[in-house]
Every structure is written in structure tokens, then in C-alpha cells.
Amino acid sequence: MTSTETLTGERADLLETMRQHRWFLTFTAQGLTDEQAASSPTVSALCIGGLIKHVAAVEANWVKFIEQGTEAMAHDPESTDYDNHEANFRMAPGETLESIIARYHEVAAHTDKLVETVDLDLSHPLPSAPWFPEGKTWSARRVFAHIIAETSQHAGHADIIRETIDGQKTMG
Structure with missing residues (x-):
């Protein structure tokens, strides 16, 4: 793995x-x-645990988008399978925090290698979905910015939950 100390810009x-x-x-x-x-x-x-699981899945899906293009994120707009979406935010029976974090580290390592090597201008059209504007494309650079935003948003959620559990704060 390349260190940020050997990369620039x-x-x-x-x-x-x-x-x-x-x-x-x-x-x-x-x-x-x-x-x-x-x-x-x-x-x-x-x-x-569910937030970490969700962020890992979202990051992995966006990396597939960079590597494989639009079809890697094909979504059925007629689907009403909200239970599976909600399950993405919960720890399933038998899942452990350790296994969820290990999976997240695997996803992160793969993403990091991609950040180090991919053409940041590589772009693909966004898949057709109600939450994406029609005809819009995202570059690898834009996808990485989105992953950062997603991670940051859910880290804030997790911080509030942790503070509720036992008072621990990430910062402050």
C-alpha cells in the first residue's frame, strides 16, 4: 500500500x-x-455496526461503478425491496462487529489502491434512478468525493449513537 507521504497533490x-x-x-x-x-x-x-456495514457496502458499490461502469450499479426503479435496504443498516444474527470492521478494512484497502492508480477523470453515466439527474456522469474523482461525504455523514450518526450508549465522543 502506498503511503500518503509518497503521494502528492x-x-x-x-x-x-x-x-x-x-x-x-x-x-x-x-x-x-x-x-x-x-x-x-x-x-x-x-x-x-449497521452504519459501518452500510458504509462498506456503499463504498464497494461505488468502486465497482468506477471499475465496471454504469451497469455495475444497475437498479430496478420498480423494486420495492426496502427490507433489504434497511437490513444494510442492521447487524444480522450471527454477524459480529469484528467481521463487519474486517470487511470494511478490505473494502478500504481496495479503494485506496484505486485512488492511487485510476485515471481520476475516468467517467461513467450515472445509472437511471429517481435520485440521480438524467444524463449526468460522474468521474472517479467525484465518486471518491461522494464516498468521503457518505463516510463523514455516517460517522456523525455513529458518534451520536456511541455517545448515547456510554458517553464516549469521537472528538471533544
Whole structure:
């Protein structure tokens, strides 16, 4: 793995920012039991383990988009399979926090290698979906920015949940 110290410019910035926000997210799970990681102690149904699982899945899907193009993220707009989407945010029976974090580290390592090597201008049309504007394309650069935003947003969610569980804060 290339260190951000040997990279310069935009690639180094992307890697450093991704790694920082991944750290914020996974720090919220530090010292938790599987039961605590699966708990939803706020009004929200979100849990720390589920958030990490979700962010790993989203990152992996966007990396497939960069590597394989639009079809890698094909979505059936007629689908009403919301249960599977919601399950992405929960720890399933038998899942452990350790296995979820290990999977996240695998995804992150693959993404990091891609940041180091991919043409950042490589672009693909976004798949047809109600949440994407028609005819829009995203470059690898834009996808990495989106992954950072997604990770950052959910790290904030996880921080609130962790503070509710036992008072631990990521910062402050």
C-alpha cells in the first residue's frame, strides 16, 4: 500500500481525507460488544455496526461503478425491496462487529489502491434512478468525493449513537 507521504497533490489529499473519516467512523465502535454495536439507543433505527456495514457496502458499490461502469450499479426503479435496504443498516444474527470492521478494512484497502492508480477523470453515466439527474456522469474523482461525504455523514450518526450508549465522543 502506498503511503500518503509518497503521494502528492490530489491523490494524497483524497487518501488522507478518506482515511481520516474512516477512522472517525470505526473509532465509534472501539470497545463495544456485539450487542452494543447492534443496539439502536436513539429514536433512529440506526446502530453503529449497521452504519459501518452500510458504509462498506456503499463504498464497494461505488468502486465497482468506477471499475465496471454504469451497469455495475444497475437498479430496478420498480423494486420495492426496502427490507433489504434497511437490513444494510442492521447487524444480522450471527454477524459480529469484528467481521463487519474486517470487511470494511478490505473494502478500504481496495479503494485506496484505486485512488492511487485510476485515471481520476475516468467517467461513467450515472445509472437511471429517481435520485440521480438524467444524463449526468460522474468521474472517479467525484465518486471518491461522494464516498468521503457518505463516510463523514455516517460517522456523525455513529458518534451520536456511541455517545448515547456510554458517553464516549469521537472528538471533544
